[in-house]
Amino acid sequence: MAESPFWDDVEVGLELPAVVKRPSTRQLVKYAGASGDFYEVHYDKEFAVDIGLPGLIVHGALKNAYLAQVVTDWMGADGVLRKLSVRYRGTDVPNDDLTCSGRVTKVYEQGGAHLVDCALTLINSQGEQTTTGTATVQLPARAG
Amino acid sequence: MTQDKSLSPEARRALMERDIPPAVMPVERGHVxxxxxxxxxxxxxxxxxxxxxxxxxxxxxxxxxxxxxxxxQMLDGGSDWEYGAPVTVGDTITGVTRFASVNQRNIGVGPAVFLQIETRYTNQQGEWVATQKNTLIRY
Structure with missing residues (x-):
């Protein structure tokens, strides 16, 4: 696991390393099994088309997990995720590159905790921002 | 098309007052x-x-x-999570869920119901571990 960045060294505008995901239909089935979300739109194409979707779609909650990983990869072993919010603005299809990234928007102290807010975004290969989010992370601070 | 469907005030109140049994789940290493x-x-x-x-x-x-x-039909609108104590293998988590809000609105395909489902999770020591507010759109 990566070492945690020190809160003192983090500045607004810092880009978190992006994570690129390309979920296959197999990955969607694995996610259905592990999460218990068996809504047919994620694995039964006929069902998805019948209700007016273009085809199978990626679980929103899987995209939530992808954006969480951007933050947890960056915050390292001593970072603590305090808040995570996501909004699904569009659907995504399997076998597409989903680029998940984050940017620091606020660095502050609250109740003795050293906190960083991040804006999160997931963009598909068409350049569409289909998911946005925010996160609050607690980081270690340098002594003194 | 059933453009005129709607959720009655009684149905809305029944949802908001619904007593949902708590969910209990042991956190297993293989599942994690x-x-x-x-x-x-x-x-x-x-x-x-x-x-x-x-x-x-x-x-x-x-x-x-x-x-x-x-x-x-259902669409997932998004989630807001807040975290307390970590969730670790061996914990037994209890989730208490309620409908935090229920509102009818029109979306592209016609009338829809926006539900906010809030779940508060605690561990076997009674420590708060997380709260999730999930927005679901039914249409």
Missing amino acids: RRFAEAIGDGSERWTDTAPPTFLRAMLSELPSAPELEAFP
């Missing part, structure tokens, strides 16, 4: 590993600790809502 694999996150962090969205697995069965029969 399979969940981490399913989200494609290979961090060693997820050996003993559950990933941030793991507790979603406790909501696999959505609370029963016969009032929403006229709105059979």
Whole structure:
């Protein structure tokens, strides 16, 4: 696991390393099994088309997990995720590159905790921002 | 098309007042590993600790809502999570769920019901571990 960045060294505008995901239909089935979300739109194409979707779609909650990983990869072993919010603005299809990234928007102290807010975004290969989010992370601070 | 369907004030109140039985789930090492694999996150962090969205697995069965029969399709609108104590292998988590808000609005395909489902999770020591507010759109 990566070492945690020190809160003192983090500045607004810092880009978190992006994570690129390309979920296959197999990955969607694995996610259905592990999460218990068996809504047919994620694995039964006929069902998805019948209700007016273009085809199978990626679980929103899987995209939530992808954006969480951007933050947890960056915050390292001593970072603590305090808040995570996501909004699904569009659907995504399997076998597409989903680029998940984050940017620091606020660095502050609250109740003795050293906190960083991040804006999160997931963009598909068409350049569409289909998911946005925010996160609050607690980081270690340098002594003194 | 059933453009005129609507949710009655009585049905809305019944949902808001619904008493939903708590869900209880032991956090098992194999389940945590399979969940981490399913989200494609290979961090060693997820050996003993559950990933941030793991507790979603406790909501696999959505609370029963016969009032929403006229709105059979579902879209996930998003989630707001807040975290307390970590969720680790060996914990037993209890999730208490309620409908925090129920509102009818029109979307592109016609009338829809926006539901905010709030679940508060605690561990076997009674410590708060997380709260999830999930927005679902039924249409």
